[in-house]
Amino acid sequence: MSHIRCPFCGDRALREFEFRKTLPGSAATPLQSVYFRQDHPQVSVEHWQHQSGCRSWLLIVRNPSTGSILRTDLLPEFPT
Amino acid sequence: MSNNNIGAPRYCAATLLRARLARRSPWRRLWGGAVLQPEYDVVIVGAGGHGLSTAFHLARDHRVGRIAVLEKDRVGYGNVGRNTTVVRSNYLLPENHYFYEDSLRRWETLSTDLNFNVMYSPRGVLDLATSDDDMTRLARRGNAMRLAGIDAELLTLGELDRFCPELNPTASRRFGIVGALLQRRGGTARHDAVAWGYARAAAAHGVEIIERCEVTGLEVAAGRAVGVHTSAGYVRAGRIVFATAGHTARIGTLLGASLPLETHLLQALVTEPVKPILNTVMVYMYPGHGETYIAQSDRGGLVMGGHLDGFPSYTREGHWDRLQDVVAGAVELLPQIGGLKILRSWAGTNDMTMDGSPIMDRLMYDNVFLNAGWCYGGFKAIPASGAAFARFVADGCAPDLIRPFRLSRFESGHLLDEPGAGPFPVRQ
């Protein structure tokens, strides 16, 4: 894993991006959403920001055992 | 029960001499050879530092009869053999510094306690400051340690220069050094020796260490855990301890327990060996998320590490960008090592908790115990963790030393957030 495909900017070097957190499995309570994580060896659903680029926030699904990126989506950006 | 290293000799110069002269080698296997039994009083999952140390203390101090340590790989193949070997107790929060100080005191006698030279080397741990604010933060920490009776010294530039002339503290740097916090009793130990030493000592007290035996499930009846399923079959167990470090999240998945953990990767690297060049452990943290810590092993290689890679990983393969930054920090600190070569890098998987402190508690069932969340600091904790956790498992009541590390602290707010980084492990 050396690059992430930003939906706006295309393929960019990993160091342009900043990982924030792995999402919790269930975020029913504030405690869960702040402290608990769905830490799974094969599927990790994560928030990242293209910090040194367009600054979009991304939802990235990765396999942390291989480093491969399974999906990269823009977090909802505009009023729908 | 097969006491599997009976007849093994005591380690001492006389035995070495005997080995040199005798026709038959006196050496015996340190552990292993046990066959998985259908039932144990205590089953410990994970033959790393914490699991083995817990087993040793359960057997030696609490006389628990039948103990098995189940290991999916081999003894010491996890983080106990992948860390940068630093031992210290220079923590700010009382809950932490009392615990790690208990551990450091045990390090001081560990070699004789285990009859295995773990090469504890109290060469000092230096936290370098690059600003007056850093000095204030370090002073806060050092003073907190001193109140607790733990050694700490705040070094001015002049004192730093005398303690560690190779650093040349007044040299021009992007982030110049202004002083340091020193814990002289901190230092290093030989990591593999710790795993082997505990395994040997535990085996000598009758603990059965079963390697290549992976736990695949927990059997529950009437609200209690009654046994574990393993790759070698089902085992009944009175009490079950999970001490699986970087694989804690898998245990969570196995049990259906949600844990305040993220699994991250931490790299380390070592240079070719050279004659003594650095006689202490240095930690250099600087703005822009910079961190390098460096020590020279007894073999002569400079061992270095820094921050986590920055995103969850189970690969045990670090990212070159991070390695580069660690090396850049090292060369900035000690320009004289710029011409040395890096031989090898490696990585460990770290179960990072949401406040950067470990979890020692029951998990879901009254007789299931979790020893986890050691983040990147588990190595130095091994002696205290094993002793206190063994008491917990034996008595069913957590000793004061480890009570603060309960799982419910996130709910109650009794957080042990040493750097104040909040629930973001990559900033811990």
Next chain:
Amino acid sequence: MSAPHERQGTRLAPGSLRFSFNGRALTARSGDTVASALLANDIRLVGRSVKTRRRRGILTAGPEEPNALVTVGSGREVIPNIPATQLIVTEGMQVRSQNTWPSPGFDVASVLQLGGGLFSAGFYYKTFFWPSWHAYEPLIRRLAGLGAAPRASNLPSPAVEHFACDTLIAGGGPAGLLAARTAARAGAHVVLCEREPFLGGELEFEPATLEGLPAGQWIGGMIGELRRLKVRLLTDTTVVSNDGDRYVAHSEPGGLPGRNSVYHIRARRFVVAMGAVERPMVFAANDLPGTLLLGAAERYLTRYGVRVGLNAVIGANHNRVYPAALRLSAAGMRIRMIVDSRGEASISDAATRDFREKLIRSGVECLTAHSIVAAKGRTEVRGAEIRAIAGSDPGRTVDCDCILTSGGWTPVLHAADQGGGQKSYSDSLGAFVPDNQPPDRVCIGAARGSFELAALCNEVVRTFARDPESAEAVSVSGGDPTPQWLPFWMPEAARSREKLEFVDFQNDVTVADLRVAVEEGYTDIEHAKRFTALGFGTDQGRLGGTTGAAILAHLQERPLREVGASRLRAPYQPVTMRSVAELRSGNRLRATRVTPLHDWHVEHGAVMESTGLWKRPRCYDPKGAGLAEAALKEAKRVREHGGIADASTLGKIEICGPDAASFLDYVYLTKASTIAVGRSRYAVNLREDGMVLDDGLILRLSSDRFRLTTSTSHAEHMLSHFEFWRATAWANAAVAITDVSEAWSVIAIAGPKSREALARSVDAESAMKVAALRHMEFASVTCRGIAMDILRATFSGELGFEIHCPPDAALSVWSGLIGDGWQPYGLDAMDTLRIEKGYLTHAEISGQVTPYDLGLHSQLARDGDFIGRELLSRPAFHEPDRPRLVGLRTRDKGARLNGGAQIVLASRRSESRGYVTSSAFSPALGEWVALGLVSRTIAEGQEVVASDPLRGTQTVVRVSPCVHFDPSGTRMRS
């Protein structure tokens, strides 16, 4: 063993050079490595081994060299551990032996050899208990550690280049070259990295004919063809790591850092053609100087015209030994004997039989089913002891001056073992080979275990051709027969000899050590490696790793595949730290951020400090006085007369849109929606877990537009934090976030006359606006026609204003005020002024305090949801001994208060009840004042002790209100 001018070799150039070895002046030919030059000068003893101080010479002709590591240079700036085999001699080069004193021939510490078996593997773990390991450490550390420690280094940064290609090939032997040509012909953009300075790999020695051309000509033609095909050829360059599709390659011409290059290469496909490493054979005293790899002997001969000995005994287990022996013999070396460990029946190949016949006819004794069991000689090889493998052969000794061995080859797996690749054991090769590689990686040639030239060439062509069916076959004839080795790991020998049978030369790991490992249960390679240090050397197990694993397996009668091979790691070749750091060092370790007034500060004698990446002035022109005194003077001057400060490093963010106010209400604890347009408010925000995150000001520019300031150190994080919530919980809201930190410079002016001064500096029509500003109000003004904002707010507790101006106007505004008689003050003075006033410095916002702790109860009474709200109700945050922000004053007015002192009760000095967050000597009050976070159980007015054992003080302090100076705030409201 020939005079320099007589030597002929492919790597030699005309001309000779002088260099020194251990102070002795020697002559080399241009192009020589230190190893070849030493051999040419009849020097075989190069250094001593690290653990037992045995004499060591040159074993290899490549980067794996375990013995002949040398230190280059003199004085402080030495570079240790350079393989003499890689180091190209330059004029005047100073080379020294390692691990030896005073000389390799007479080494004082060689008494260690008398210890013999005492120092077997793991003996460190078994002794040194009393009094403590640390007592022995200094001596042990001095004995360990190969080369000398450099005391200085002035290496330049490497040249760094980034590029992309379709196919990256690591290795320029026949497989790599053919892969490059085929892929390039198929239209790919190809880059090829070769570790050696020349291309061709093994073809350099093999008299094969490829595509109708002798190997040498074929390589030449190939290079021309590759250049025409625009293949980029990087010699002296090794691929060292791989993250996904990004590869890092390092180049170190001449074997010595100084002219290094680093390449970051993105490639769609990675071709591993790194070849294989010849294995030395194991027998007693196989480390005596004069014992070399057979391949090394050929290399020294072909490349440098050096014969490594005149009377050779060769031990091997494969076919290639026979043609190689013929070549050495043709060059004038006398081959005394060839000892093939295989049975006669294994030599079935006709070509090999021919070579063997020729050798026998020329008088070379060719034994099969025999092995070398020991090297003879005290200081270097004088003979070889030979014995039949089966039966009870008493053995015999053959006189010789060199022993050349070749025990088969180990594919170089470093690249194949990373990035998801695996390896598996091949019985026929007695080696691990790549297995289960990721789809974008191809292993070819010897690196994947293919050793038959014709077959591997055609396999490569089929792999890389656009259409494998119609790929043109590569005709190969002549050359050496396929080696077809039968693994032979070690001779059966008396136990007493095992401690001289070296498996890993550099770490002195012998068969005896592996036996101890097995006896103690270190039965897998990973355990045995860590226990014995097998494979920990500079070759990272390339030479002896597989042999060690095989012997480990043999000793326990287990299959090798069960014992396993240890995981190989990046870097694939050792790389110089300075090159790995690339451009990051000194001022380029991190970027430097400066404000538009930076040059002014520096010109006016400011002492600059780093805050995050920023440079900020601490104080101005301290001259002889210390920093503290200068800052004190500045703080005093602000209170008495006023002053100006550069506050441009504050983070500035604009939030706008119809939902801006409600968004801010959510992300701040402080309510922003109730701020009137044209006014501002001090505001605090919380982290998700309820802890205070940052503070700053919110300015309401219009009903739907706000400007926030953040602290300098949190600016970047705050922007991301807001953007995160904007993209998640507020995804459907009409709110935009813009970083305007660089769009506004901020100049703070404070002092009783600041209002008049500002009114004078702005344009006439704006003067009235300035004069009318109330506390926390701001107005847009023009100053020499430039639009800017003036906010009446204070950092110091004085009547004060912030001028938010465009950066290119900052210097003129600042200079205007200076011209008007205002004096600058730095950050140290600002901190003093803040502490006097009880304003938070960043030290209080430690990430460990709640808004309750900081006394923000009134803000918490607000309605609506905000970040951190739910978790604030956790019981721990409301316990009676939670800290709260207080002021601290000393009982003894002369006493000093240090930040970081712990607060304790005089009666219980071991229990912390809080700590001093920040402190300063107050010029206004003439005493030390401080802020602290102190347990709520300690009442205001109570006396406690500020305990600072680190600096040796115990100061009695009284808990006071936070505001030490002008508590009613009359000055700032004046």
